[in-house]
Amino acid sequence: MKKLKDFEKEINKCSKCGLCQGACPIYKLTGNECAVSKGKFVMLSGVLKGDLQLNKNINSYLDLCTKCGKCSEFCPAGINVCEILQTAKYEYISKQPFFKILKIFHKLFDTIIRRCRSPFRAKSSGTREILYFKGCVNKIYPKTENALKKILSHSDIKLTDADFSCCGLPFFSAGNLESFDDVKSRNSELINASGADTILTDCASCESTLKSYGTINKNFVNAETLIAKLDLKFKFKKHYKVAFHKPCHLENTDFLQKLMANCENVEFIEIPETCCGLAGEFFIKKPEIANQIAQKRAEEIICGGAEIVLTSCPACVIGLKKALLGKNIKVLNLIDFLSHADNITNI
Ligand code: SF4
Numbered sequence: 001m002k003k004l005k006d007f008e009k010e011i012n013k014c015s016k017c018g019l020c021q022g023a024c025p026i027y028k029l030t031g032n033e034c035a036v037s038k039g040k041f042v043m044l045s046g047v048l049k050g051d052l053q054l055n056k057n058i059n060s061y062l063d064l065c066t067k068c069g070k071c072s073e074f075c076p077a078g079i080n081v082c083e084i085l086q087t088a089k090y091e092y093i094s095k096q097p098f099f100k101i102l103k104i105f106h107k108l109f110d111t112i113i114r115r116c117r118s119p120f121r122a123k124s125s126g127t128r129e130i131l132y133f134k135g136c137v138n139k140i141y142p143k144t145e146n147a148l149k150k151i152l153s154h155s156d157i158k159l160t161d162a163d164f165s166c167c168g169l170p171f172f173s174a175g176n177l178e179s180f181d182d183v184k185s186r187n188s189e190l191i192n193a194s195g196a197d198t199i200l201t202d203c204a205s206c207e208s209t210l211k212s213y214g215t216i217n218k219n220f221v222n223a224e225t226l227i228a229k230l231d232l233k234f235k236f237k238k239h240y241k242v243a244f245h246k247p248c249h250l251e252n253t254d255f256l257q258k259l260m261a262n263c264e265n266v267e268f269i270e271i272p273e274t275c276c277g278l279a280g281e282f283f284i285k286k287p288e289i290a291n292q293i294a295q296k297r298a299e300e301i302i303c304g305g306a307e308i309v310l311t312s313c314p315a316c317v318i319g320l321k322k323a324l325l326g327k328n329i330k331v332l333n334l335i336d337f338l339s340h341a342d343n344i345t346n347i
C-alpha cells in the first residue's frame with residue numbers, strides 16, 4: 001500500500017494555478033481555500049516537510065470533499081487528487097482506536113452485501129452472456145436489476161452473475177484503504193478469471209471505482225450505454241417532461257441523446273451539471289454544506305421545469321429525493337423509467 005510520502009512528487013506538481021477551484025462544488029459554495037485540492041496540497045506539503053501534524057484538524061479538512069474527482073478533471077498537472085487525499089486520511093485514521101471497529105463494520109457490510117439473495121430477483125434469458133456487476137443497492141433491493149432484465153428481454157442478452165464484493169467506494173471514502181484493497185483484489189480476480197470480455201455495471205460510482213482499480217483487463221459498459229447500443233424503442237402513452245442528473249462519477253452522457261431520441265412522448269430538458277449533495281458519507285460528516293449543495297441542486301431542477309428527474313446512480317436517487325422532498329417532482333433511475341414504457345420494441 002502506498003504511503004503519503006510516495007506522493008510527494010505528485011503533490012509538488014501542483015502549480016497553485018487554482019483551476020480546480022472553479023470545478024470544486026465545496027469551494028464554489030464556501031470559498032474555503034482548504035476545501036479544494038490546491039489548499040489541501042498546501043497542508044499536505046506542510047505535513048511532509050514536518051511543519052504540520054497530520055491531526056484531527058487536517059483530517060476534518062480532508063473530509064471537506066465529496067470525492068467527486070472534478071478537480072482532477074480540470075487539473076493541468078493531471079494529479080489524481082482523491083487517491084492522495086484518501087492516502088493521507090488512511091495514515092491518520094489507521095492510527096486511531098476506532099479504526100479496528102471501522103474495519104469490522106466494513107467487513108460485515110461486505111459479507112451482508114455478498115449474501116443478499118432477494119427472492120424478487122427476475123431471471124435473465126437470452127443467449128449472449130454479459131457479466132453483471134450489481135451495485136450494493138441493487139443487491140439488497142433489485143428494482144433496477146429487474147427493470148434492466150425486463151428491457152433486455154427484448155434483446156439476445158443474458159446477464160450472468162458472480163459472487164462479487166462491494167466495489168469498495170464506501171471503504172475508500174472512509175479512508176479504510178485496507179478493506180478497499182481486499183475487495184479490489186477479490187473483485188479483480190473474479191472478473192479477470194471469468195470468460196467474459198465485458199463487465200456490465202448499473203451504477204456510475206461502481207463503474208468508476210472498478211475502473212480506478214487499474215487491475216481489470218476487460219471492457220466496461222454501463223447499462224444505459226448498452227441499451228442505447230441495442231437501439232430499442234420506448235413508447236410512452238402519457239407525455240413526460242424529464243431531465244437527467246449526471247452523477248459526479250459518470251464519465252459521460254453519450255448514451256442520453258440516443259435513448260431520448262428512442263423514447264416516444266418524452267420531452268427532454270437540459271439542466272446544469274452539479275452535485276446532488278449526498279456524496280456517500282459526506283452528507284453525514286458535513287450536513288450543513290451537503291444541504292446547501294442539495295438545495296442549490298433542487299433549485300436548478302425546479303427552474304428547469306421537469307416533472308421527472310432521471311439519473312444513473314442509486315445514491316444520487318436518494319440524494320435527489322432528499323433535496324426535492326415536498327416538491328412535485330419524481331426521481332427515478334433512468335433504467336426504471338425506461339422499463340415503464342407502455343411498449344418496448346427492438347425495431
Ligand atoms: S474531489 Fe471534488 S469536492 Fe473534493 S476537492 Fe476535488 S473537486 Fe473538491
Ligand code: SF4
Pocket residue numbers: 013014015016017018019020021037038071074075076077078079
Ligand atoms: S488545478 Fe491542479 S495544479 Fe492547479 S491548483 Fe488545482 S491541484 Fe494544483
